[in-house]
């Protein structure tokens with residue numbers, strides 16, 4: 001289980017995340033919503049270790065990971081979708097995924113096992129590339145992919161990490177309407193397949209409504225609502241803080 005306790009970060013006098021206490025259960029997809037500047041990405045950064053908390057704790061499986069760097073957290077099973085900047089732009093799609101599979105397996109120094117492992121990791125990488133529907137682009141150079149395909153590649157790399165916790169920060173941002181369903185299908189597949197904890201920051205309320213088991217709402221860095229989607233969406237605090245505006249946009 002992933003948990004934050006009184007998690008807080010201040011930038012000068014500004015409290016971007018303000019004493020957020022929340023536990024995320026395996027087998028649950030939690031959507032994190034809130035207006036622009038509410039602190040959603042900052043909360044993600046504190047959980048994944050890109051940012052250090054001013055106060056409070058992050059716990060994963062009972063371990064206090066607050067002081068650990070992002071790489072250690074990843075090793076413990078906290079997987080955040082890769083950002084475009086983390087791709088190797090000059091490598092092919094399948095090579096990018098293979099590198100993640102390989103890093104996850106901690107290759108030994110025995111050359112024979114390394115060779116065998118290379119074959120296996122390559123096969124696994126191809127499997128993942130097919131799952132995200134990039135099979136026909138496996139040998140394309142990552143930087144040459146259109147934006148939507150790069151996002152699919154990010155998801156394949158996240159799946160290659162095989163984490164306990166999947167963190168998606170606006171996975172459909174910048175995607176064309178016909179590309180969105182592919183990413184949603186992948187997230188649905190992750191939900192159905194195993195006991196994963198999934199955290200999703202998403203502005204599109206139709207996506208949130210469809211995928212989320214639970215919604216938490218951040219506003220001015222504070223957790224202002226938490227519960228089942230229908231209840232949270234209907235709550236006055238949410239309507240006022242955010243969703244009224246989003247609903248108008250969606251209409």
Ligand SMILES: Nc1ncnc2c1ncn2[C@@H]1O[C@H](COP(=O)(O)OP(=O)(O)OP(=O)(O)O)[C@@H](O)[C@H]1O
Nearest residue numbers: 011014015016034035036037038039040041042043
């Ligand atoms: N490194 C930083 N230094 C100073 N202020 C920051 C820093 N990172 C975030 N902030 C501020 O913290 C607040 C929360 O920002 P954050 O990006 O987390 O919001 P968000 O809810 O993800 O917004 P959006 O939906 O627009 O992405 C904002 O006021 C932002 O300007």
